[in-house]
Amino acid sequence: MRSRRVRGQVLVLAALTISLAILSTQAYIYRRSRTEASADWSALSDYVLSIEQGSRHVVVASLINISQGGAASNLGGNLDRWENFVSGDYQFGRCDLNATPASQPPYSGGVWLDWRTDGRGVSSAFADFTLNISGRGAEVDWSFTQNITTTAVISGSYTRGLGNIKQVTVLLNLLNEGAPTLAGRVTLAYLSGGTWRDPAELGSYSRQDFGNGTYRYSFTDAIPGNQVQVRVQVYDRRGIYVQAEASLSEG
Amino acid sequence: MIRSRRGAVHTLEAFLAAVIIFTTLLYSTSIPRERDGDEERPLEALGMEVLLRLDGNGTLGRLVEERSWDRLERCLRAALPAGVSFNLTVLDEQGAPVNDRLISNGGLIGRTVASVEYLLAVEADGCPLYRLRLQLGG
Numbered sequence: 001m002r003s004r005r006v007r008g009q010v011l012v013l014a015a016l017t018i019s020l021a022i023l024s025t026q027a028y029i030y031r032r033s034r035t036e037a038s039a040d041w042s043a044l045s046d047y048v049l050s051i052e053q054g055s056r057h058v059v060v061a062s063l064i065n066i067s068q069g070g071a072a073s074n075l076g077g078n079l080d081r082w083e084n085f086v087s088g089d090y091q092f093g094r095c096d097l098n099a100t101p102a103s104q105p106p107y108s109g110g111v112w113l114d115w116r117t118d119g120r121g122v123s124s125a126f127a128d129f130t131l132n133i134s135g136r137g138a139e140v141d142w143s144f145t146q147n148i149t150t151t152a153v154i155s156g157s158y159t160r161g162l163g164n165i166k167q168v169t170v171l172l173n174l175l176n177e178g179a180p181t182l183a184g185r186v187t188l189a190y191l192s193g194g195t196w197r198d199p200a201e202l203g204s205y206s207r208q209d210f211g212n213g214t215y216r217y218s219f220t221d222a223i224p225g226n227q228v229q230v231r232v233q234v235y236d237r238r239g240i241y242v243q244a245e246a247s248l249s250e251g
Numbered sequence: 252m253i254r255s256r257r258g259a260v261h262t263l264e265a266f267l268a269a270v271i272i273f274t275t276l277l278y279s280t281s282i283p284r285e286r287d288g289d290e291e292r293p294l295e296a297l298g299m300e301v302l303l304r305l306d307g308n309g310t311l312g313r314l315v316e317e318r319s320w321d322r323l324e325r326c327l328r329a330a331l332p333a334g335v336s337f338n339l340t341v342l343d344e345q346g347a348p349v350n351d352r353l354i355s356n357g358g359l360i361g362r363t364v365a366s367v368e369y370l371l372a373v374e375a376d377g378c379p380l381y382r383l384r385l386q387l388g389g
Contacts, residue, residue, distance in 0.1 A: 007256065010256065014263065016267060020267070055372075057312060057371075060374045061375060061377075068376075085370060085382075089368065239374070
């Protein structure tokens with residue numbers, strides 16, 4: 001009777017030991033595989049992010065060049081170079097990047113420059129990308145777009161003094177991708193007697209930076225006519241150029 | 252006979268207790284290591300994240316384009332953990348080395364060595380492209 005009980009205890013303990021050993025092994029293997037998988041996934045997602053970030057830099061660099069007088073075809077040329085550069089990288093197997101400059105209006109060849117006289121100027125570049133990575137355990141099929149847009153909006157009015165004397169106030173709002181941004185360099189000009197003049201040369205000139213992409217300019221001069229034509233030429237902090245003109249009325 | 256079986260039971264009990272204690276110790280020592288992200292993270296992922304972060308605000312492209320190797324080295328020293336050694340090589344679009352001096356914190360030291368390649372496009376006129384090869388030891 002006692003011998004049977006002891007034998008039963010041995011069996012129970014042996015079963016417990018074996019199940020504990022199996023469970024520990026499974027837990028260890030599970031933990032190891034989870035760490036490896038997350039490390040690989042992290043490296044791959046970082047790689048995809050780096051390609052997306054690089055694509056953005058290419059579009060920005062192209063728009064800097066085009067907005068400053070470069071050929072519109074430079075966007076396509078730079079995207080082709082970037083595609084070839086990325087395709088030559090086999091870190092995670094075969095890597096194919098395809099970039100297509102936007103062709104739907106108002107874009108042409110991925111570029112839209114619209115420096116209007118109604119107070120709004122736009123410099124923009126837009127491209128669609130598809131990234132395919134295959135091989136070495138990685139499968140990525142990723143589509144993204146890059147839309148880089150710098151917008152300058154000017155408004156204002158003047159108050160009349162004696163004769164042709166006018167006190168002019170101009171407000172400039174600068175936007176990057178629709179969000180307010182700080183300007184790198186701003187040149188303001190007003191039309192007087194058929195010539196563009198620099199108001200900064202006037203003693204009455206003042207400039208106020210609100211720190212949120214809004215700038216206020218004020219100056220007084222003798223300007224003939226019922227309207228004051230003003231123009232801003234702006235470089236944003238990335239170096240993208242945009243200009244806008246507006247006709248200010250008495251207000 | 253019964254005594255010998257009782258001995259076997261005691262042996263198994265002792266073995267089981269040892270396994271439980273050993274497993275608990277093993278698990279408890281791994282808890283703080285898992286919480287420390289830098290130690291668990293592989294060197295490749297660490298290097299890629301540092302380069303991504305520097306490139307995200309345009310610093311990486313600007314420093315490479317200005318050939319400011321001293322400042323680039325200082326940025327990497329600040330961004331990487333103290334125990335990680337690094338060696339950076341900057342190659343141009345054709346694969347020729349660009350950096351004329353070593354960008355390193357004293358050679359690769361450590362049990363593990365990893366290499367990361369980063370493709371860099373710079374927001375500058377002409378859109379220069381570079382391949383950054385970052386070797387890490389830790």
